[in-house]
Amino acid sequence: MPTLLAIDDDPSVLLLLRRTFSPPQVELHTAQTAKEGLELAQSDPPDVIILDIVLPEMSGLECYQRLRDIDARIPVIFITASTNSSTAIEAMKMGAYDYVSKPLDVRHLRSLVNRAFEISRLMKVRVEVAENEQATEAEKQPDLLVGRCSAMQEVYKAIGRVAPQNITVLIQGETGTGKELVARAIYQYSQRDRGPFLAVNCAAIPDNLLESELFGYEKGAFTGADRTRIGKFEQCNHGTLFLDEIGDMSPLTQSKVLRLLQEQRFERLGGNETIHTDVRIIAATHRDLEEQVGRTEFREDLYYRLNVFTIRLPPLRERLEDMEPLVNHFIQKFSRALGKQVSSIATESMELLKKYRWPGNLRELESIIKQALVRATGPVLVPDFLPEELLTATQVAEPAAANDDHQFPDWQRHIQGSLKDGSENLYAETLELMERSLLTAVLKHTGGNQLQAAKILGITRGSLRNKIRSLGISIDRVIRMDED
Structure with missing residues (x-):
């Protein structure tokens, strides 16, 4: 259960927060003074903090600085009066996650806190190479990079080589191969591991919104811009920004990212102030950027800026020797959460998994194992528990497997x-x-x-x-x- 610490001297605000955030979704701790809040944060660091910008014996900014000394990775959301947003913006320049204005919009605040919880998890949950597939309690586990094949061994070596260096990294791999896990591992083993780590999926955000998401905007920059918003590059100062699916980025945004890589400075949309930032970029794509450069769909100069160090992730079909440890990892990871006592997988089921082509790679395998666990009625995953679609696909592919591993799919x-x-x-x-x-x-x-x-x-x-x-x-x- 994620923990939330709220520091506010207004009892009505704390009451509203208690009604909004409660077990089993959230464990909420409250403090009415900065001193009490700092003591709570020191003794039991929360996942996210909500902090009032105005406190009686200490300013919100001073309290925020002390919270950063405790753990700079904790996302902090400021509460501010509608007339006092400039102070909150200053706090965000210092690294705060976001701010909300009074009166509080509960739906917006809940959404903001949930996103902050995910950011906190990405920064705090360790990414480690699995030494074996026997897991402890799922909630106590780190996120694991599982695999013993030679291709994955090369990936682990590459992470170790590039993590300490302050250079841009490009991760290439098909959809679902674990590119974000690799990016987080690089961040966590880098010298920036005490700074923020933020992830942006360039393919999931419309072109007209991606630029403002990355660079922020000034109040009045466009219709609906009713306040100044800090972008990810500014939020990520002294940290690491993961740009997933960068091959989907528009040419205009590409040019602005190129300038940031070259000069470490930019302007918000609708603004004239040049903002300096110190951010490391890790980019990822499933596309062939070299081919996109040839078709003038991706800037050549940006490609070479990104391609300082490249890590290529193998698709699952090329690492079938890792299928058993991967499956055991997912069984251990999800059995407890689903209330199952499954401990192993039948040999016949494993053979079926190895015959499948896995277009969705690890993400698809994870989904298949989850579905099988939901259907499971015993301690072993037998073929009857596997989804019908997978059984049908492997039966269709089996007669042709000896001659053609690349049959046209259904x-x-x-x-x-x-x-x-x-x-x-x-x-x-x-x-x-x-x-x-x-x-x-x-x-x-x-x-x-x-x-x-x-x-x-x-x-x-x-x-x-x-x-x-x-x-x-x-x-x-x-x-x-x-x-x-």
Whole structure:
């Protein structure tokens, strides 16, 4: 249960907060003085703090500075009178998470606190390499990077090499391969681990909102801008900003990010003040940025700025030797939460999992294991507990497995299965499946000749090679398919 500390001398505000945040969702602690609040934060650091900007014996800004000395990673949300927002903005420049004005909008405050809880979790929950798949209580576990295959060993080495260096990192990998976990591991093992870590999914935010999300805006900058808002680059001063799916960023925003990387300064939307920031950027994408550069969809200069150090994550189908520890990890992680006593998986079930193509990678595997645990009635996950869509897909693929690992997929089955799973990235997953089938068909047609295949596809040979590698296509297997 996440913990929330509220520091406010107004009893009516504290009463409202007690009614809004209560167990089992939130454990709330309250203090009416800065001294009492600081003592609570010192003895039992909360996940999030709500702090009144005006306190009787100490200013909110002074209290905030002392809270930062206790733990600078705790997101702090200021409460301010509607006429006193300038002080809250100053606090946000110092690293506060956000502010709300009186009278409090409970729905907005609840949403803000929930987002802050997630930010706090991302910063505090350790990302560690699993030494074995036997877990302790799920709620006491760190988030684990699970895998013993050679490709994952290289990923761990890369994290260790790049984390202490203050350089930009680009993480490349298909959807669901664990790019955010790697970004958090880099942050936590870096010299910025006491500063903030914020994540922005560039694909999930419309173009017209992404710029203001990153750079902030001044009051009156556009219709609806009724107050000044601090952007993520400003919030993340002395910290790390994770830009997920940066390949989906618009050219205009790309140019502004490039300037920030070059000069570490920017202006808010509608503002003239140049703001300096010290932020490390970790970017990630499932796209081929080199190909996007060739199509002028991504700035070449930004690509080279981002591509200082690249970590490539292997898709799940290329690390089947990790399937067993991954499955055991997810069983241990979710059994207790779902009230199940499942301790292992049947050999037959494991074989079925290894036959599946896993277009959604680790995220899809996690969903499949969750579904199986919900259906489970005994201590072992037998095939009957696995989702019907997976059983059907493996049965269809089995007769052709000896000759063709890249059969054209049943799009409708994949789409329907993803809709049932609540996928939030179906477009990208489906495009991946289509792209793999297209490249396999063209390479089969050219007998594995990549130069001819690139010409047919209308892309460069270098881009084709990158796609072959990222999609896990075996040229030798494609040629054998043609001979058979």
